[in-house]
Amino acid sequence: MNSITSKTPVFLLALVIVLYCGVLPGIPGGLVNPDTALADKDDNIEYPRNGDGWKDTRDNNEYYQEMNQLDVERDRERNKLEQEYNRELEGINQEFQRDIAEEDDPAAAEEKYREKRDDLEFKFEEKQQQLSEWYEEKAAEIEGR
Incomplete structure (x- = not known):
């Protein structure tokens, strides 16, 4: 088995965890979190950040x-x-x-x-x-x- 293909699922899993949870466990702030995961593109119109x-x-x-x-x-x-x-x-x-x-x-x-x-x-x-x-x-x- 190729070493790249065996590491790819682990890398993808780690990437998903980092994006969802953040870089450090217990510290919120990943790019995707439960609040933004289901956000619609029109949310900025409805709730402007002004x-x-x-x-x-x-x-x-x-x-x-x-x-x-x-x-x-x-x-x-x-x-x-x-x-x-x-x-x-x-x-x-x-x-x-x-x-x-x-x-x-x-x-x-x-x-x-x-x-x-x-x-x-x-x-x-x-x-x-x-x-x-x-x-x-x-x-x-x-x-x-």
């Missing part, structure tokens, strides 16, 4: 920070609504239990408190809807910037 990328990154970070803050505010308000609803519902249930124990006609008391619970639930759903509308409005403002 420094505007930093501005886009900063704007995206601000956008996500504002959206995260908005999510925190929405969750805080939702928790307040749920706590208020639970307190009022607990009060209605305690009053219902007292009236059932005192009255001779539990069906009448049950109907009376069913209406109170329904009213409370309706108000809670209205407040949740208002909160959702507020959130969508604020999110649209942030996205519009």
Whole structure:
């Protein structure tokens, strides 16, 4: 076997490794790496290297920070609504239990408190809807910037 043909596959393999991984193992920077291996020729048009990328990154970070803050505010308000609803519902249930124990006609008391619970639930759903509308409005403002 010729010595050139036996060394060619080894040389080609070494060349591929150097091009893909870089000259020194553990140090990135080969000509072909996972980020550039699948790059299209139009990537330079889509992402120009004129420094505007930093501005886009900063704007995206601000956008996500504002959206995260908005999510925190929405969750805080939702928790307040749920706590208020639970307190009022607990009060209605305690009053219902007292009236059932005192009255001779539990069906009448049950109907009376069913209406109170329904009213409370309706108000809670209205407040949740208002909160959702507020959130969508604020999110649209942030996205519009």
